[in-house]
Amino acid sequence: MKPGDLAVAVEDLSFDYHGHQALSGISFSLEAGERVALVGPNGAGKSTLMLHLNGLLMGSGVVRIHGLRIEKSSLSKVRQQVGMVFPDPEDQLFMPTLEEDAAFGPLNMGLSRQQATQRARQALATMGLAELGERSSHHLSDGERRRAAIATVLSMEPKVWVLDEPGANLDPKGRRELIAVLRQLPGTVLLASHDMDMVVQVCKRCLVLDGGKLVAQGLTEQVLADAELMEQHGLEVPLRLANKQRSETC
Amino acid sequence: MHHRTVEQLAAGAGPIHRLDPRVKLVTVLAFVVGVSTLPVVPLTLFLWPAVLVLSALLVAGLPFLFVLSRSLLVLPFVLMVAMFLPFTRGPTPLWVLPGLELTVYQEGLQLSLAILIKGALALLAVEWLVFTTPFHRLLLAMRAFRVPRVIVVTLSFLFRYLDLLADQSQRVRRARMARAPGGTVRWRLRSTGGMIGRLLLRALDRADRVHQAMLARGFDGEIRILSCLQMRRVDVVFLVGAGAGLVAVPILGLVAGGGL
Ligand SMILES: Nc1ncnc2c1ncn2[C@@H]1O[C@H](COP(=O)(O)OP(=O)(O)O)[C@@H](O)[C@H]1O
Numbered sequence: 001m002k003p004g005d006l007a008v009a010v011e012d013l014s015f016d017y018h019g020h021q022a023l024s025g026i027s028f029s030l031e032a033g034e035r036v037a038l039v040g041p042n043g044a045g046k047s048t049l050m051l052h053l054n055g056l057l058m059g060s061g062v063v064r065i066h067g068l069r070i071e072k073s074s075l076s077k078v079r080q081q082v083g084m085v086f087p088d089p090e091d092q093l094f095m096p097t098l099e100e101d102a103a104f105g106p107l108n109m110g111l112s113r114q115q116a117t118q119r120a121r122q123a124l125a126t127m128g129l130a131e132l133g134e135r136s137s138h139h140l141s142d143g144e145r146r147r148a149a150i151a152t153v154l155s156m157e158p159k160v161w162v163l164d165e166p167g168a169n170l171d172p173k174g175r176r177e178l179i180a181v182l183r184q185l186p187g188t189v190l191l192a193s194h195d196m197d198m199v200v201q202v203c204k205r206c207l208v209l210d211g212g213k214l215v216a217q218g219l220t221e222q223v224l225a226d227a228e229l230m231e232q233h234g235l236e237v238p239l240r241l242a243n244k245q246r247s248e249t250c
Numbered sequence: 251m252h253h254r255t256v257e258q259l260a261a262g263a264g265p266i267h268r269l270d271p272r273v274k275l276v277t278v279l280a281f282v283v284g285v286s287t288l289p290v291v292p293l294t295l296f297l298w299p300a301v302l303v304l305s306a307l308l309v310a311g312l313p314f315l316f317v318l319s320r321s322l323l324v325l326p327f328v329l330m331v332a333m334f335l336p337f338t339r340g341p342t343p344l345w346v347l348p349g350l351e352l353t354v355y356q357e358g359l360q361l362s363l364a365i366l367i368k369g370a371l372a373l374l375a376v377e378w379l380v381f382t383t384p385f386h387r388l389l390l391a392m393r394a395f396r397v398p399r400v401i402v403v404t405l406s407f408l409f410r411y412l413d414l415l416a417d418q419s420q421r422v423r424r425a426r427m428a429r430a431p432g433g434t435v436r437w438r439l440r441s442t443g444g445m446i447g448r449l450l451l452r453a454l455d456r457a458d459r460v461h462q463a464m465l466a467r468g469f470d471g472e473i474r475i476l477s478c479l480q481m482r483r484v485d486v487v488f489l490v491g492a493g494a495g496l497v498a499v500p501i502l503g504l505v506a507g508g509g510l
């Protein structure tokens with residue numbers, strides 16, 4: 001397969017925070033349209049890795065997005081293609097109204113006000129927030145705020161989605177809604193999460209990161225069901241898979 | 251929190267709420283300047299501007315008690331300025347406070363009253379503006395009048411994250427109280443320093459993360475927004491009407507002041 005067919009291609013990526021090694025020799029790739037999970041204990045380097053996928057951090061090694069190498073000169077193009085959803089939606093909703101927030105990306109991409117308005121409204125409607133465009137984000141519930149943060153990225157129509165722990169602080173209803181949203185996101189998805197059941201429901205494939213190294217990858221159902229591997233890296237076998245195994249052995 | 255109550259008020263849909271914020275801003279500025287240049291006597295001069303601002307509040311349909319309670323917050327500051335004037339500005343003595351040997355002068359008393367009234371009128375006008383205009387529309391108006399972008403953007407972010415900051419400071423304070431309620435003054439001072447430091451660090455963290463989120467959506471140093479202000483016919487009508495009402499203020503002053 002040519003590199004151009006891959007949505008994300010990472011080759012030998014390393015990065016340190018002022019001497020503290022956060023990523024070492026990471027290589028992997030995502031095919032276009034794939035949904036892949038990134039799991040690992042706190043401090044494994046998941047967030048650090050994700051920040052590299054849209055050029056917010058740049059370490060040594062090569063990162064390509066649909067064949068385009070991330071470097072200073074390609075940043076604006078890369079950022080149009082890679083949508084980032086951050087752990088805290090409050091960080092992502094910084095404009096006075098939701099509609100302005102959802103239009104922020106499209107306007108930066110050079111779309112006209114009219115086009116940006118249309119994109120923003122459409123994205124908010126898709127996330128079930130059509131009525132709330134004039135609202136400010138602090139009047140929303142946690143679940144709504146989470147969907148609003150996704151809408152601000154959806155309006156840019158990115159080819160690649162990078163979501164860093166989008167399920168944190170959600171109640172069961174908000175979590176269910178989020179899972180439904182994640183399953184329907186168009187394009188390629190990389191999802192970092194501690195919610196293993198969510199991972200099983202959304203992602204077919206999964207990468208395991210620990211101590212800045214990629215320690216395993218494969219089909220979610222196989223990787224996450226490996227109790228020894230999970231324990232070794234401070235993770236746990238999701239209930240869904242554990243139950244399944246039990247019912248198979250009985 | 252109070253600024254959220256204000257925000258709810260400002261989000262109303264009345265005719266005054268829907269006016270162009272630039273029109274409201276100019277009107278209020280003109281009113282404040284006009285009132286502040288009025289002479290001190292006679293006090294009847296202030297009747298006309300009082301009628302103007304009160305009817306503006308009435309038309310806006312603002313809850314009277316809330317406006318009053320907000321105004322009272324500022325009262326101590328105005329009082330502080332006005333309190334000592336009656337005793338210090340001469341020369342015509344009115345009466346002597348028994349026991350204190352303090353003379354109240356007529357000129358000082360008049361000036362003091364005028365300052366109180368001018369302050370109250372200006373305050374009511376500003377409240378009318380702030381309570382009928384969503385903050386971001388006010389910022390748009392400021393931008394339209396060439397207030398530097400960096401100031402407007404800073405205010406916008408401050409307003410957006412004010413709650414989170416307040417929340418955080420409350421949490422930090424509660425955590426401290428839980429660990430050691432009371433304590434010596436010395437300890438409390440020291441831990442307050444630590445608290446402020448921690449809040450500052452958290453605010454910086456937040457700023458970092460927000461900046462990252464902005465960069466991720468293609469931010470290149472220039473804030474681009476959808477909203478643009480548009481003058482409608484009602485805005486022009488209001489501006490002409492308010493202009494006529496306001497022109498009368500300095501004219502009254504000129505007539506009463508005999509030339510000034
Ligand atoms: N801004 C930073 N400065 C210094 N060290 C950091 C910074 N961000 C993360 N780290 C460190 O890098 C490592 C990886 O962190 P992170 O990518 O946030 O992990 P994860 O998202 O998997 O929890 C951790 O050891 C963390 O302490």
Ligand SMILES: [Mg+2]
Binds near residue numbers: 046047048164
């Ligand atoms: Mg993280």
